[in-house]
Amino acid sequence: MNTHQPTPDRIMHLANGYWATGILGAAAGHSLFTHLEAGADTADELATRAGISVRGAQTLLDGLVGLGLVEMHDGRYRNTAEATTYLVEGKPTSLSEFATLKMTHMGALVDLPEVVRTGGPVRNAAVEVADNPHWEKVVTAIAAQSTPVTAIVAELLGLADAGEVSILDLGGGSGIFSATWLGLNPAARATQLDWAPINAIARRLVAERGVADRFTCIDGDFHRVEVETAAYDVVVYSHVAHQEGPEDNTTLFAKVRGALRPGGTLVVCDYVVDDDRSGPSFPLIFAAEMLLKSKRGGTWRRADYQAWLAKAGFEDVTFHSTRSPTTVVLAR
Template identity: 70%
Template sequence: MTDEQPTPDGVLRLINGYWATGVVGAAACHSLFTHLEDGAGTAAELAERAGIAPRGAQTLLDGLVGVGLVELSEGRYRNTPEASRYLVDGKPTSLSGFARLKLKHMGGLAALPDVVRAGGPVRNATTEVADNPHWEEIVPAIAAQSVPAAGIAAEVLGLADAGAVAILDVGGGSGVYSANWLAANPAARSTQLDWEPINVIARRLLAERGLADRFTTVAGDFHTTDFGTAEYDIALYSHIAHQESPEDNIAVFSRLREALKPGGALVVCDYVVDDDRGGPALPLIFAAEMLLKSARGGTWRRSDYHDWLVKAGFTTVSFHSAPPATLVIAR
């Protein structure tokens, strides 16, 4: 009796992973998950509602079943619970915009062999400037990723019962943390520091949520803009550390420590890997994105964050799961 040999199925799925990106992105472009949620359950019904060819609708449905986002039962299709929560347009947690955005990024991976050889980007990055028009697309597209983490952080901090706290959100992007935290605590106020074209997007979101009267913005670069001294109860640094060097992160953490009132808390949210770099999976894979786009960034270990925060003057550091990210809370 011979040992059972592995099949190539898993390897082929990975080699052809761009098929999944294409299927999910195309389905999001045509709002297929939204139409499924609204009751369309066959290729013909989806084709009519989405204004696409029946053959195209069937092809996307086949692909979505294949990647596990759509289920087929008694001849009708429906979203899985995962797709229902994260890919239906209009839901606060919807990542459909991000799925559409990733279609445009697929070609960039062709440069990865050269980037690996060089140890960093092989061409000058042009996205990280204040007046890049791509912010209007990318900032809202990635906002939903922070909704679960914002809720977990609010629970850990006891934010709902914290009273009239002052919040500083550094590089706050869409303003989604401020929107969720101000909704949870009617006495809280939040200040976002970011480039002005991005602050415009955040002010729009807070206005749509009826929270604009407790939300202010400061236009500037967080590397150089003064955070103040002992002004805030909570500071937030979400999905920024991965693009910064260890030295830059320590410098920002030190300035944030000074900006906090005694007993204040710094919340860091990012893709964090285990100390032995054995997991979690998505943060490990995300390291390739940083190699492509960041000269000195990376997916940093828990021990890195702990060491940086202690050097910055914090005395207690705790880690909280917020899949696929990790919350790091320091006081």
């Protein structure tokens, strides 16, 4: 006999999940985690520093304690280690801007039942156009997610000591891979192929890192722009595959294969699903975002990547976890 009777607690949390998005977004928007880190440890002090009401500060603190992002000790509040690492402004891994951004996306979810019925966006919600203002905010907000991954891949490839390597980043967005790797290797050079408005964002980040002299941009749609043959030691394809359908991914992998020098490596970073679709949790849930916003995208299985890469001519494919939702795929 099963003595563990189900309770509605988890379903209540899930059904009201927008509360968590709102609490986190509002706290990040008012810099509460940054103020907590600086020593403001009561509702009154946080309200003063953030310029919000005491009632509002207390409500956010209660919510953040409930979410496990803030702890109380002897009547005073402090960030958890998780919040200190990922929600304090100014840190390279800070997701505070991303948390604020996601709060503005909640309204789009009302379309999901109809999107599920039709199999794609129903309000011209697809984002795959160069002049979509969506990119300006999203590209900068998600850069912090890739910061730890850039370091992991650099170590896997030994990039710091690789000498005069040439890097191509397809759909490179913020330019975080180029900025990080050029900083690690003073002999490396990087090129980013992306839409002009996005390349402008990347140029700013790379310039801030002091490595702009070894960074070049090619403006255009990476589906259509030709790339030089056998010109690159490393090609990056980070968080692009989930926006593409199987045919486009296969075509792009073949294009990359031709752009790589002998012995070169394709680096794919994305949310990868187990072959039996039993996990991991984040990639499985993220698929709904792609259904809502893209025409053909999704979160793809390891077997999908292996099949596409083999068809494109890659023989050595390995998968590497990053202690984050992102999986790194190396193909040679």
